[in-house]
Amino acid sequence: MRHSRCRLPAAVVATLLLAGCTAAGPSAEVLAREAAVTVASADGEPAAVEESVGAEMGDVVETDDVGRAQLTYPDGSLTRLGPDTTFRIVELSTAELQRTFVQLDLGRTWHRVEQLVAEDSAYEVATPVGVAAVRGTEFTVECTDEPLCRIVVLEGTVEFTPTDGDPVTVESFQVLVVPPVDAGELGPAGFPTDAIAADEWLSENVDLDSLELDRSSGSLAGTWQNGDVLLSSGHRPGEVGQTRAVQWEIDAPVCDPLCSSAVLSSTGRTFTVEYLADGYRLAGAQIANCFVPDTGEVIDPEWADIAFAYELQATEWDAEGNPVLLTGTRLDQFTVRADADPRCPDLPGGSEETYEITLSR
Secondary structure (H helix, E strand, C coil): CCCCCCCCCHHHHHHCCECCECCCCCCEEEEEEECCEEEECCCCCCEECCCEEEECCCCEEEECCCCEEEEECCCCCEEEECCCCEEEEEEECCCCCCEEEEEEEEEEEEEECCCCCCCCCEEEEEECCEEEEECCCEEEEEEECCCEEEEEEEECCEEEEECCCCCEEECCCEEEEECCHHHCCCCCEECCHHHHHCCHHHHHHHHHCCCCCCHHHCCCCEEEEEEEEEEECCCCCCCCCCEEEEEEEECCCEECCCEEEEEEECCCCEEEEEEECCEEEEEEEEEEEEECCCCCCEEEEEEEEEEEEEEEEEEEECCCCCEEEEEEEEEEEEEECCCCCCCCCCCCCCEEEEEEEEEEC
């Protein structure tokens, strides 16, 4: 138990000095939004939060598998904790100084940071894989015990500095996963607005803060008409400049931990579109046949493998901020199989074809 100070509701700690009970410094109000929530200092056992209490530097706030909490700091900034979350207050200052340093060990947090105007002001969230620093924004940080952390920014900018790396800037409607998925390069990816609606934690906090989202990262879900204009030909029938029309059905995104959507083509093929920081990418592979150019007769249905990649960007949006026109390019790279029919072209070193892509709905 605590022996040096009493545990009082935050409003009382902020305004009163009672006999035998003094506040050691600035405190945050911890509100139990759903049980069970506990607060513990370094020298004490966790104490249940019935309604709200004051928490000071060094205190650890924890929630169980259904618990939810909110911490409000002296300058009005706040953090909300989801279930199964362990969270520590590292440093607090007065409202005038605006210095808040916290630590997320495990779980999900939502942060609403007031504009930082004081000299040397700061708001930082330390995680097992690095530190997120902001100057006024709304974002979420979640960490698993792998450890793996995901930062989603809905308003403003977050600078994340990995434990052993250079800072990475994460803008609105972007997500950063640390360490990067599949040991790739560390960098932000896109986070569309319909991914927010599908995430109970994010949508709940957006509603609580009455956050009006800039919908420049709207939904791709729906039916698209795909016009491919052949720019250079390695093996396709037809002439350069020929247009090939295909219809796509794009599903709502799934974010686990990065966002992607399934795509079904009217040709029967399925793809996956990935949400990048500044556009969209589709990559995959398929089998190519070889044919008689004049007649189109198929000689070998499994002549070569094609690795394809689309690079797309939204160039027009509707009134709600959803993209209605995507433009970009497609690159096909052919690799002839070793057992290809000898009548088929060999294409030493492979062959490439490029397309100009327009997708509209």
